[in-house]
Amino acid sequence: MTKGIQxxxxxxxxxxxxxxxxxxxxxxxxxxxxxxxxxxxxLHCTHFSGTSVAAVRCDTQGRERLVGFISAYIPPRQSDTLFVWQVAVAEEARGEGLARRMLDSLLTRPACGNVRYVDTTITPGNQASWAMFESWARHHGAPTSSQVHFERERHFAGRHDDEHLMRIGPFEIAAEFAT
Ligand SMILES: CC(C)(COP(=O)(O)OP(=O)(O)OC[C@H]1O[C@@H](n2cnc3c(N)ncnc32)[C@H](O)[C@@H]1OP(=O)(O)O)[C@@H](O)C(=O)NCCC(=O)NCCS
Incomplete structure (x- = not known):
């Protein structure tokens, strides 16, 4: 792959x-x-497309390559919250602010007009994820909190690390994300 395409x-x-x-x-x-x-x-690409984002690069023939994705949704009975399920950036596109851009873009969606909080769950060992969400919150001057949400033994039958719920917000107005 050439640098030009990358x-x-x-x-x-x-x-x-x-x-x-x-x-x-x-x-x-x-x-x-x-x-x-x-x-x-x-299901995420269809039912939740209004609150999820795909990041694509086009080659010279106009073919798209998926290099980033955020799966997210507004939980039932929590219309002021965007729950971010997974953030993925291909290695070739990391370190260029793509995760941050994708998060920002979601907050400009019509479906997120009432969103004042972003929630996500992170395992204690996923330093990249903690750093990324903390940096994003800092960037927007939003407070954060975290606590254990799903537990290794109780909820994952010992097969998965604890998942800590990180809550970011409240944001003053979703319009702050408009570009
Ligand atoms: C974590 C991940 C999404 C970051 O994507 P990215 O596009 O490279 O992130 P950005 O360039 O937007 O960086 C945003 C911030 O996060 C920080 N960050 C990103 N990756 C980091 C890492 N591996 N270690 C420490 N900090 C990291 C950046 O330094 C930046 O903060 P800064 O601007 O204050 O310096 C990407 O590395 C990835 O897909 N990892 C594997 C899957 C994963 O762990 N996903 C997150 C869990 S949902």
Whole structure:
């Protein structure tokens, strides 16, 4: 792959069902993210497309390559909260602010008009994820809090680390994310 292709512009857009197979592979290429069934990825690319984002690079033939994705949704009965489930950035696109850009873009979506909080869960050992969300919160001057949410023995039958819920917000107005 040439440097020219690697540095071509990355476009952010809503995902469609046609992104699901590439998303499945991207997640597999981004440990420590949990792989999901392809069917689950299809649901995120369709039912939750209004609150999820795909980042793609185009080659000279106009073919897209998925280099980033955020799966997120507004939980039932929590209309002021965007729950971010997975953030994945392909190695070739890391360190360029793509995760931050994708998060910002979600907050400009019509579906997020009432959102004042961003929630996510993070395992204690995922330093990249803690650093990324803390940096994003700092960037927007938003407070953060965290506490154990899903527990290794109680909820994961010992097969997965604790997941800590990190809450970011409240944001003053979603409009602050407008570009
Ligand atoms: C974590 C991940 C999404 C970051 O993507 P990215 O596009 O490289 O992140 P950004 O460039 O937008 O960086 C945003 C901030 O996070 C910090 N950050 C990103 N990766 C980091 C890492 N590995 N270690 C420490 N800090 C990191 C950056 O320094 C930046 O903060 P700063 O501007 O204050 O310096 C990407 O490395 C990834 O997909 N990792 C594997 C999957 C994963 O762990 N996902 C997160 C869990 S949901």
């Amino acid at each position: 540095t071509s512009a990355i476009v952010l857009r809503q995902p469609t069902a046609d992104d699901a197979a590439a998303l499945h592979q991207l997640i597999a290429d981004c440990p420590p993210l949990d792989p999901n069934s392809l069917y689950c990825n299809l």
